[in-house]
Amino acid sequence: MIKNLDAILSTNVKRMKRSAIRELLKLVNNPDIISFAGGLPAPESFPIEELRDIAVEVLEKDGTQVLQYGATEGDPLLREQxxxxxxxxxxxxxxxxxxxxxxxxxxLDLIAKVFISPGDKVIVGLPSYLGGLSAFNSYGADMVGIPLDEKGMRADLLEQKLAELKKLNDLPKFIYIIPDFQNPAGITMPECRRKEILAIAHEYDILIIEDSPYRELRFEGEHQRTMYQLDGTEQVILLGTFSKIFAPGFRIGWVLGHPDVLDKIVVAKQATDLCTPPFTQRIAARYLEKGLLKENVKKIIKMYSAKKEIMMDALEANMPEGVTWTKSEGGLFTMMTLPEYIDTNELIKTAIKEENVAFVAGSSFFCDGSGTNTLRLNFSYATEEKNLEGVRRLANVIKKEINKHK
Amino acid sequence: MIKNLDAILSTNVKRMKRSAIRELLKLVNNPDIISFAGGLPAPESFPIEELRDIAVEVLEKDGTQVLQYGATEGDPLLREQxxxxxxxxxxxxxxxxxxxxxxxxxxLDLIAKVFISPGDKVIVGLPSYLGGLSAFNSYGADMVGIPLDEKGMRADLLEQKLAELKKLNDLPKFIYIIPDFQNPAGITMPECRRKEILAIAHEYDILIIEDSPYRELRFEGEHQRTMYQLDGTEQVILLGTFSKIFAPGFRIGWVLGHPDVLDKIVVAKQATDLCTPPFTQRIAARYLEKGLLKENVKKIIKMYSAKKEIMMDALEANMPEGVTWTKSEGGLFTMMTLPEYIDTNELIKTAIKEENVAFVAGSSFFCDGSGTNTLRLNFSYATEEKNLEGVRRLANVIKKEINKHK
Structure with missing residues (x-):
C-alpha cells in the first residue's frame, strides 16, 4: 500500500463527510432500538406479490433486452409511462x-456535476434535504441558506439575498426547493409562494431544482400544482422517484426538464454509470402500465396517515412544554424544535444509550450548522406501536434534559 | 427557461463529450447494420430461466429487505460470495x-472523484478503455498515455515518464491498467510485465487501478494471476463486474482494495446514489451461491471462443495486405491497424453508409488523439453468421479506401 493516502485525495473528497443519516441507518439493525432516523418507507408497503409476477413476465417476454445494456436516457417504456x-x-x-x-x-449528483464548479453559489432551504446538501458539497458548492416559514422558503429573504449576490456578480447556479412535505421540515409551499419564488427566479434568470419525492403522499389538504407546471417555461428541473411510493430497492428516479438541460445530464450520466438497470426499469414500467402504482399510493397514504396521526397524538400527550413540532399534510417527516439550550447532536447519544430511540439531529439539515435545537422524526417506517412507544421514550430523554437546566 | 444555459455550466461538464460508443450503440437498433461497435455480451448468453426462478425466490424470501434501501457498501451476502x-x-x-x-x-467515476482534482496526472494505456478515459476526464484529469507492446503497457516508457514527472513534482494519482484481454487492444499482460509494473508502482509509491472485466473469459493460454494478487500489499485497486459474464442489465460491479481506499469510495458513493439496487444484488448473490456463475462462464467461453475463431478466419481470408489485427486469448475485442493514410473516423461513416457495418474508430481510445488508423471490433455480440458477413463488408470498405490511394 502507498505510504500517504491522504496526500493524494482530491479536493472533492476532502470536503465530503460520511452521511450522518446513512451511518444512523445502521442502527435500524439493532432490534432494541426504535429508529425515527431514516427516511425509510414501511416494509409492509412493498407490493411484493405483484412485483414477483411482473418480474417473471418481464424476464420471459423481454429477457434478452432487460439483461443487456440500456439507453442512458432510460427505458423508453418507462419514460412513456x-x-x-x-x-x-x-x-x-x-x-x-x-x-x-x-x-x-x-x-442530485449529476445536476451538481453539470452546474457546480468549486465556489459556485447555490440556494438551499434552512433546513434542507441532507442528500442534496451532500451532493452539492461534493462538487464544492458554496451553499447559501434561506430560512423557511410556515409556507416554505421565504421569498422576501430570497429576493434580498439574490439582489446582494447580483451586485457581487455572484448569482447562484440554482435554487434548490422541496415544495411538498419538505424534508426535514414537513412544510408544504402554497401556490402563492410557489408563484412568488418563480417570479423571482425569472427576474434573476436562475434555474429552480424542484425535488419532489413525497408529493404523491398527501393525507389531507389540497393537492398543489408543481412549480414545473406553474412555471410552464421549463426553467424548473423537477426530480421524481419511486423510492417513497413503490420500492427504494429499485433505485429508480427521473428528471423532468428542458431538453437542453437533460442533454447535459445524459452526457454526465454516460461517464457515471452508463445506464440505470434496465431490468428494474422495465418491471416498474409494467407496474405503471397495469395501473398498480395508483392503487399502491392509495394504500400507502392510508398507512402513513394513520401512523402520522398516532405520532402527532403521542407527541401531544407526551412532550413537555417548550417543545414544538410541524404538522405535515403528507410525506414522511415531522421536525421538532426543542428549547434553545438543548443540542440535539448531544441528545441523540443519550437517546440511543439510555432510551433506545433514534432520530436525526437537525443541524445536519442546516448548511450553516444552525438548528442545533431541532431534530427530525420519521413516522413511515416503524409500526404504529413502535411509533407510540418511541415517542414516549423520546419524551423521557427530552424531559430529563430540560430538568437538568431547571 | 433561462437565457444562457451554456454560461452556467460547470468546468466539469464543459470538458465532457458524448461517448462515441454510446452514440454508436444506437445503431444496433437498425437491423440492417451489422455492428461490431458496442462491447455487448451476446443476448443468447443470458441465463434467463435461472434468473426468473431466483427472482421469484428472492422476492418471496427476502422481499421486504431487497425492496428497501440497502447499505452503501453493498449486500453483505453478495460481498461474501x-x-x-x-x-x-x-x-x-x-x-x-x-x-x-x-x-x-x-x-471508475468514484475513483476519479476520490483522487482527481483538475489538472492531476493519471497514467493510462495508449490505447485504453474509453469509459475510463471519460470518467477521468470528467474530473479534469491530465491523462498521460503510455504505449502498449504485445505484452501490454510498456514498463520502460512508464518508468521513464514517472522519472520525468517526479522531477516536476507532478507524479500521477494512479496508473490505470486493464491487464487481461485489454479493451480495446485485446492484449494480455504476462506475469513478468505485471511484476515489472508493480515494482515501478512501489518505487514511485503510486496506486494501480486494475480494471478486470474480462479476466474470466479466457479461451486459450494460461490463466494469469491478478496484479492485486501479485502485489499482496493492497496497493492495487481491482475493479470487477458481472457485465460481461452474467448480465450488464443488472449494473453490478465491485471494488477490491485497501479498506482505507474503500472507505473514501463509500463516502463518495453515499452522495452519488446511496446504494446499488439491493434487489439485483441479492439475485446475483443467490446465483453465485448456487454455483451457477461458473457454469455460465464456461458456456460463454465456448460461445465467444467460436465467434472469435470465425472472425479471425474471416479477417485472414478477406483483409487486404497492409492490414493487421490482434489475436486475443479471451475477452470481447480485437484491434485492427490499417495503413497510416486511412482515418477510421472518416472510414466509419462510409462503412455505415455504403456497407451497413459499424465499428469504433480507434482514436477514441487514445488520450492523445493518435491511433487514427486503428479500429476496434467486438466479436461477442453478433451471431457467427453476422460476424462472417460483417468482416466481408468491412474488408470491402477498407479495400476501396486502399484502392483510392494507389
Missing amino acids: LVKMYVEDGHDVTIDNLIITTASQQA | LVKMYVEDGHDVTIDNLIITTASQQA
Missing part, C-alpha cells in the same frame, strides 16, 4: 422532457 | 476488502 402520468396530472411534457436516473440521489 | 470467489482463486481478502458499485463505470 411516466410522461403519461404527468400529462394526466396537467403537465405539458413529452418524452424529450424526461430521463431516468439511478434514483433521485443520482439526479 | 464474491470474497469466496476471490479466495478460491488465491486472493488473500476478506469482506473488508470488497464493496459493490453500480457496475464498473461507477467504480
Whole structure:
C-alpha cells in the first residue's frame, strides 16, 4: 500500500463527510432500538406479490433486452409511462422532457456535476434535504441558506439575498426547493409562494431544482400544482422517484426538464454509470402500465396517515412544554424544535444509550450548522406501536434534559 | 427557461463529450447494420430461466429487505460470495476488502472523484478503455498515455515518464491498467510485465487501478494471476463486474482494495446514489451461491471462443495486405491497424453508409488523439453468421479506401 493516502485525495473528497443519516441507518439493525432516523418507507408497503409476477413476465417476454445494456436516457417504456402520468396530472411534457436516473440521489449528483464548479453559489432551504446538501458539497458548492416559514422558503429573504449576490456578480447556479412535505421540515409551499419564488427566479434568470419525492403522499389538504407546471417555461428541473411510493430497492428516479438541460445530464450520466438497470426499469414500467402504482399510493397514504396521526397524538400527550413540532399534510417527516439550550447532536447519544430511540439531529439539515435545537422524526417506517412507544421514550430523554437546566 | 444555459455550466461538464460508443450503440437498433461497435455480451448468453426462478425466490424470501434501501457498501451476502470467489482463486481478502458499485463505470467515476482534482496526472494505456478515459476526464484529469507492446503497457516508457514527472513534482494519482484481454487492444499482460509494473508502482509509491472485466473469459493460454494478487500489499485497486459474464442489465460491479481506499469510495458513493439496487444484488448473490456463475462462464467461453475463431478466419481470408489485427486469448475485442493514410473516423461513416457495418474508430481510445488508423471490433455480440458477413463488408470498405490511394 502507498505510504500517504491522504496526500493524494482530491479536493472533492476532502470536503465530503460520511452521511450522518446513512451511518444512523445502521442502527435500524439493532432490534432494541426504535429508529425515527431514516427516511425509510414501511416494509409492509412493498407490493411484493405483484412485483414477483411482473418480474417473471418481464424476464420471459423481454429477457434478452432487460439483461443487456440500456439507453442512458432510460427505458423508453418507462419514460412513456411516466410522461403519461404527468400529462394526466396537467403537465405539458413529452418524452424529450424526461430521463431516468439511478434514483433521485443520482439526479442530485449529476445536476451538481453539470452546474457546480468549486465556489459556485447555490440556494438551499434552512433546513434542507441532507442528500442534496451532500451532493452539492461534493462538487464544492458554496451553499447559501434561506430560512423557511410556515409556507416554505421565504421569498422576501430570497429576493434580498439574490439582489446582494447580483451586485457581487455572484448569482447562484440554482435554487434548490422541496415544495411538498419538505424534508426535514414537513412544510408544504402554497401556490402563492410557489408563484412568488418563480417570479423571482425569472427576474434573476436562475434555474429552480424542484425535488419532489413525497408529493404523491398527501393525507389531507389540497393537492398543489408543481412549480414545473406553474412555471410552464421549463426553467424548473423537477426530480421524481419511486423510492417513497413503490420500492427504494429499485433505485429508480427521473428528471423532468428542458431538453437542453437533460442533454447535459445524459452526457454526465454516460461517464457515471452508463445506464440505470434496465431490468428494474422495465418491471416498474409494467407496474405503471397495469395501473398498480395508483392503487399502491392509495394504500400507502392510508398507512402513513394513520401512523402520522398516532405520532402527532403521542407527541401531544407526551412532550413537555417548550417543545414544538410541524404538522405535515403528507410525506414522511415531522421536525421538532426543542428549547434553545438543548443540542440535539448531544441528545441523540443519550437517546440511543439510555432510551433506545433514534432520530436525526437537525443541524445536519442546516448548511450553516444552525438548528442545533431541532431534530427530525420519521413516522413511515416503524409500526404504529413502535411509533407510540418511541415517542414516549423520546419524551423521557427530552424531559430529563430540560430538568437538568431547571 | 433561462437565457444562457451554456454560461452556467460547470468546468466539469464543459470538458465532457458524448461517448462515441454510446452514440454508436444506437445503431444496433437498425437491423440492417451489422455492428461490431458496442462491447455487448451476446443476448443468447443470458441465463434467463435461472434468473426468473431466483427472482421469484428472492422476492418471496427476502422481499421486504431487497425492496428497501440497502447499505452503501453493498449486500453483505453478495460481498461474501464474491470474497469466496476471490479466495478460491488465491486472493488473500476478506469482506473488508470488497464493496459493490453500480457496475464498473461507477467504480471508475468514484475513483476519479476520490483522487482527481483538475489538472492531476493519471497514467493510462495508449490505447485504453474509453469509459475510463471519460470518467477521468470528467474530473479534469491530465491523462498521460503510455504505449502498449504485445505484452501490454510498456514498463520502460512508464518508468521513464514517472522519472520525468517526479522531477516536476507532478507524479500521477494512479496508473490505470486493464491487464487481461485489454479493451480495446485485446492484449494480455504476462506475469513478468505485471511484476515489472508493480515494482515501478512501489518505487514511485503510486496506486494501480486494475480494471478486470474480462479476466474470466479466457479461451486459450494460461490463466494469469491478478496484479492485486501479485502485489499482496493492497496497493492495487481491482475493479470487477458481472457485465460481461452474467448480465450488464443488472449494473453490478465491485471494488477490491485497501479498506482505507474503500472507505473514501463509500463516502463518495453515499452522495452519488446511496446504494446499488439491493434487489439485483441479492439475485446475483443467490446465483453465485448456487454455483451457477461458473457454469455460465464456461458456456460463454465456448460461445465467444467460436465467434472469435470465425472472425479471425474471416479477417485472414478477406483483409487486404497492409492490414493487421490482434489475436486475443479471451475477452470481447480485437484491434485492427490499417495503413497510416486511412482515418477510421472518416472510414466509419462510409462503412455505415455504403456497407451497413459499424465499428469504433480507434482514436477514441487514445488520450492523445493518435491511433487514427486503428479500429476496434467486438466479436461477442453478433451471431457467427453476422460476424462472417460483417468482416466481408468491412474488408470491402477498407479495400476501396486502399484502392483510392494507389
